[in-house]
Amino acid sequence: MITAFKEAEKNLQKNGFLDIPVDVRLDLFAEIARLKKEKKAVVLAHYYQEPDIQDVADYIGDSLGLAQAAAKTDADMIVFAGVHFMAETAKILNPGKKVLLPDLKAGCSLADSAPPALFEKFKAKYPDHIVISYINCSAGIKALSDIICTSSNAEKIIESVPKDQPIIFAPDRNLGAYLQKKTGRDMVLWNGACMVHEIFSLEKILNLKAKHPGAKVIAHPECEAPILEVADFIGSTTGLLKFSHKDPAQEFIVVTETGILHQMQKENPNKTFIPAPPNNACACNDCPHMKLNTLEKLYLCMEYEQPEITMEENLRLAAKKPIDRMLEISAAAGL
Numbered sequence: 564m565i566t567a568f569k570e571a572e573k574n575l576q577k578n579g580f581l582d583i584p585v586d587v588r589l590d591l592f593a594e595i596a597r598l599k600k601e602k603k604a605v606v607l608a609h610y611y612q613e614p615d616i617q618d619v620a621d622y623i624g625d626s627l628g629l630a631q632a633a634a635k636t637d638a639d640m641i642v643f644a645g646v647h648f649m650a651e652t653a654k655i656l657n658p659g660k661k662v663l664l665p666d667l668k669a670g671c672s673l674a675d676s677a678p679p680a681l682f683e684k685f686k687a688k689y690p691d692h693i694v695i696s697y698i699n700c701s702a703g704i705k706a707l708s709d710i711i712c713t714s715s716n717a718e719k720i721i722e723s724v725p726k727d728q729p730i731i732f733a734p735d736r737n738l739g740a741y742l743q744k745k746t747g748r749d750m751v752l753w754n755g756a757c758m759v760h761e762i763f764s765l766e767k768i769l770n771l772k773a774k775h776p777g778a779k780v781i782a783h784p785e786c787e788a789p790i791l792e793v794a795d796f797i798g799s800t801t802g803l804l805k806f807s808h809k810d811p812a813q814e815f816i817v818v819t820e821t822g823i824l825h826q827m828q829k830e831n832p833n834k835t836f837i838p839a840p841p842n843n844a845c846a847c848n849d850c851p852h853m854k855l856n857t858l859e860k861l862y863l864c865m866e867y868e869q870p871e872i873t874m875e876e877n878l879r880l881a882a883k884k885p886i887d888r889m890l891e892i893s894a895a896a897g898l
């Protein structure tokens with residue numbers, strides 16, 4: 564096993580995870596529970612993770628909830644079942660703790676659409692603007708931002724800025740356009756997008772709606788404008804979950820990543836949730852980055868404490884300021 568570990572460690576950067584065979588007879592749920600106790604570890608999972616991972620998590624949430632949970636945990640080790648920028652955010656808030664990500668290659672097309680060097684040049688063109696960045700961005704972009712937001716708190720964050728203050732919004736152009744329309748604010752948008760939310764098919768959603776006339780279409784604001792126009796409700800992942808619980812409708816067409824359906828179905832066993840199809844041959848829309856994490860990789864990273872997120876201290880401090888600002892504004896707004 565020592566040789567297998569050494570070999571896997573050597574290939575960690577290439578593979579993104581410790582590629583060590585896991586005994587199929589192991590009860591991974593019990594093993595993960597044991598490791599949590601032994602290592603005083605907390606497992607934070609995004610709603611887009613596979614159901615088994617959600618079921619072993621200590622906290623399941625969207626980006627805002629996860630950042631808040633990461634900010635207040637007293638665990639020694641944070642195991643982040645999500646994508647790289649989320650684990651980075653946890654590290655920014657917890658420099659003294661070990662932060663693990665089951666697969667280092669779990670990236671994000673939206674975060675990748677804003678390289679810090681290019682964004683810095685873009686920002687220089689608008690010296691009077693302040694930068695509000697969606698949390699789905701790298702630490703480098705956070706360090707160039709004044710305030711971070713999530714889809715749960717974006718409107719409140721924008722409202723906290725004086726009305727005559729122009730804003731650069733990055734990196735998601737769809738969320739930015741939606742917020743611009745909602746708040747009527749003077750905003751310049753960075754041209755980034757999420758590969759999952761960009762490819763929903765309006766035609767297929769309308770066909771589904773015709774087949775299920777009682778169903779409500781609920782969509783995440785990262786979707787493109789024509790999709791949002793036909794939605795009965797637009798909200799963050801947590802917002803969609805809450806709406807599906809409270810609303811009397813019995814059927815919902817869910818226009819976001821399919822991982823959220825697990826919690827929706829658990830909370831509402833008698834309601835029907837239909838994943839909205841993308842404009843390709845698939846019937847539902849999974850984020851390939853989020854789905855790189857598996858229960859096996861989660862177990863391996865807890866057992867061997869790798870891959871670990873590390874960060875240069877100056878970058879961490881610069882990236883922390885706009886996150887702290889977000890957490891303060893959210894707390895004041897009761898979010």
Ligand code: SF4
Nearest residue numbers: 671672673757759850
């Ligand atoms: S769903 Fe989109 S924004 Fe979320 S992690 Fe995947 S690529 Fe990034």
